[in-house]
Amino acid sequence: MRGKSKSFLTRRTLVGAMAWSALVPGRGSASPVAQRVAALDWAIAETLFALGEPPIALVAASDWDRFVVEPRLPAGTVDIGIQQEVNFELLATLRPDLILTSPFSQDQEPALARIGPVRRFIVFEPTETPLERPRALTRELGALLKAERQAEALIAHTDAQLAACRARLARLRPPPVLLVGFLDARHVRAYGGVGLYQNVLDTLGLQNAWTKPSNAWGFATTGIEGLATERDVRLVAFQPVPPDALPTLAQSPLWRELPFVKAGHMSILPPVLMFGALPAALRFARLITSELERVAG
């Protein structure tokens, strides 16, 4: 698939991708003194990894491989506990040069300030242009860590990859996709609106089959009957799917007879960080592009 896709790369995106891949192995070469950064937010952490400035400590690190999946956490990354109850004593012994927070962890800031300089970044914000906030976050982090070139390269690389995915998808003429996460056997979260996933769908030129309103965070919680539609769509569900969900739904005529269920137009994708940044966006774009290519045969 990769070989096939290369022919769709434009020259500009290729250059961007090469610049990025040239920079990443020489991590630290841009900033002579490696900074010891602690991240209290996963969107910030994954951006740091992509910038080649991996954090030394991270909240809920033990859950990372389950919910963010890539990149795998380097072995030395220290787990500093729950986002709302950070292990300050442990963090202090690591002597971080910088502590990066998001509004979700701002209650911890007064205490964190006793350990080292704290900077708060906005990781989620409804914007006019898709992925505007993750791009801005990348540049802000790049500026802070004196890694502006890596930041620009990461943005260029992401844009190039997204463009490549878009080109791959354009040939397939995929149906609208219905993006959901199963909460139990009766309820789903349908993603849309201002969320990261919708941003990626917009960038890839994919149509979202969820047309009802979403909340300020880019999703809507609904009973599964809310998914009923005559249209030819593809259901894309993120893991984990609760073990009793699909067996229970198999007893429901409302579900069984749904055109996309009957036709088997259902895909299950590995987890993607929902309140993520550019790496999560790219991961989602790749996963859904490969999946749609796979089912298109």
Place this chain on the structure above:
Amino acid sequence: MTDGKEKLGPAPLALVLALIAGALVLAVVHEPLMALLRTPRDAGGYDAGRMVFLYATLPRLAMAVLCGAGLAVAGAIMQFVLRNPLASPTTLGVEAGARVALAIATVAAPGLLGLGRDLVAISGSAITTGLVFLLVRRRGFEPVATVIAGLIVGLFCGALAALLGLVEARQMTAVFLWGSGSLSQQSWVPFSGLALRLGVALLALLPLLRALAVLQLGDDGARGLGLSVTRLRVVAIAIASTMTAFVVSMVGVIGFVGLVAPALARLAGARRLGEQLAWSALLGALILLITDAAVQLFAGQLSEFLPTGAVTAVLGSPLLLFLVRRMKPSVPPSVAAPPGWNDPPAARAPVVLAGLGLLVVVALLVGRGPTGDWSLPFGSWSAVAVWRLPRILASAAAGALLALSGVVLQRLTRNELASPEVLGVSAGALLAVALSLLIFGQLGAAGDAVTAVCGGMVVLLLILALGRRSGFAPDHMLLAGIAVSALADALVGVLTAVGDPRAMRLLGWMSGSVAGVSLQAAVLTMLAALVALIAALVLRRWLEILPLGSEAARALGVNLPWARLSLLLLAALTSTAAMPILGPVTFIGLVAPHIVMTLGLRQSRSVLYAAAGTGAAIMVGADWLARTVSFPLQLPTGLVAALLGAPALMLLLNRRGRRS
């Protein structure tokens, strides 16, 4: 009550409710029904409107009727058997148990849910119902004590769910979704399954009905007829709580329907057991049908998911206040020193003090290093000075504050189950923070603290206003507090069930985190504890006299309303001062005074000192556990204290009950 009303019973009320329900149901089904009738049966292809109508809308309405009736019958049985107008699946902690069992299974063993949600739910509710029974068995199931025990168990379950939500942040929604029941359906399978289960439970109940009806004669009358009253009670309650668990396992917690429907049936004139059960079932079905149809109509306008269970809780909890006002105050066991009581010699005081000191030293020095190994911090005194000292001081001070508040409340209300949590001051603070988070967004730590104090004070004023009419009758104020707690719980439930990321911060605030407390804040809290102790010592004459009862107090020349008001203010201010440190749920205000009583202390001076010391010691211990037990994960100190405190409390109460 007129003869006409006696004869008609609840029929007029049921008719009015049925008309409202009919109108709402018509509004819900009108459009899809018309569409269904217009289109030919085999139009071919998938007709979403038709499928949703047949397999979602209709079973949902049927489910509302069934769940409403089931919960109402369960509530009616509980109220009848315990002779307690406030008993219900909600107030006895039955729903809380089922719900927290489901949450634990969701996070820890999702495979169990595949085996059967109802088994998980039944185990949970059996445990909590059993606990409540253990707590109040020795008090003859006295109504207010029973409901307070139910509340304690409910708060414990809430603390457990909050901890799960915090640790498993990414599964928060799944943890909380079943706490506010949603009636959403996709087939008739759950309906028929639940109908079958509830039917079997009712069949099991039938042979008991006759014997139960005899209970109306009073325990002695029933015994005279050769019945084992206790066994009868236990079996009937077991059936009722199993019915509740069936409903919760299908749709989640639908709070207060099981309280409101039987209460209305009785108020409207249903007398005999059979009548009460039948009318309760009908009224419960109609109430839930009306609520759910209204939610469906209204939620259509909203972009946000609105769980029906949260709505019934918000509407139902104020009704608890109304019911309270109609209740005769009861006489709870006294916390006063019996005549001629002598406290054990003060020789124990140095031992207790030394113990507290040793605990503080251990907590200061013993911790876990970066690799998780147990260590003494040789060479890293900064960890001790910067991090451990403030949190230990703050924990100790907050523990002492809550314990003092508990002592004052228990003596004031003459009820050994009183505490700041039960009074609703904590819940008021929580409600205020939740609302401010919803309306204004983020206020920061200082803003939250101010909001919390204001919320606590508003609830306090409300309870005072309510209490004035009854001359601050203790029961009434306690139950008003329970109603406020239920309201706060419902609101937090909506926020967390929807999965709003802001709910995570609310959970963090609720959980009582002392890890990052500053030395200044810790010292200030210490000073507050000192002031509270002095104030309580100054007022100790009242603390000594009030437990003797109002007649005795008046005879001794105490201005009762004034004394009660002052003590209530002291208790509320004291607990509010601890709130920014420990969050709303800890149980220290209950546990510490009980330990002191178990030690044999009764005189208010020694009780105050000992309770403050005990509260401080428990919190220091809880904080040390929170810091070390799951390293590197730090747990919130307030939640750890609650999880330790509730079982300790049950042990103490049970032991004391056995001795007396």
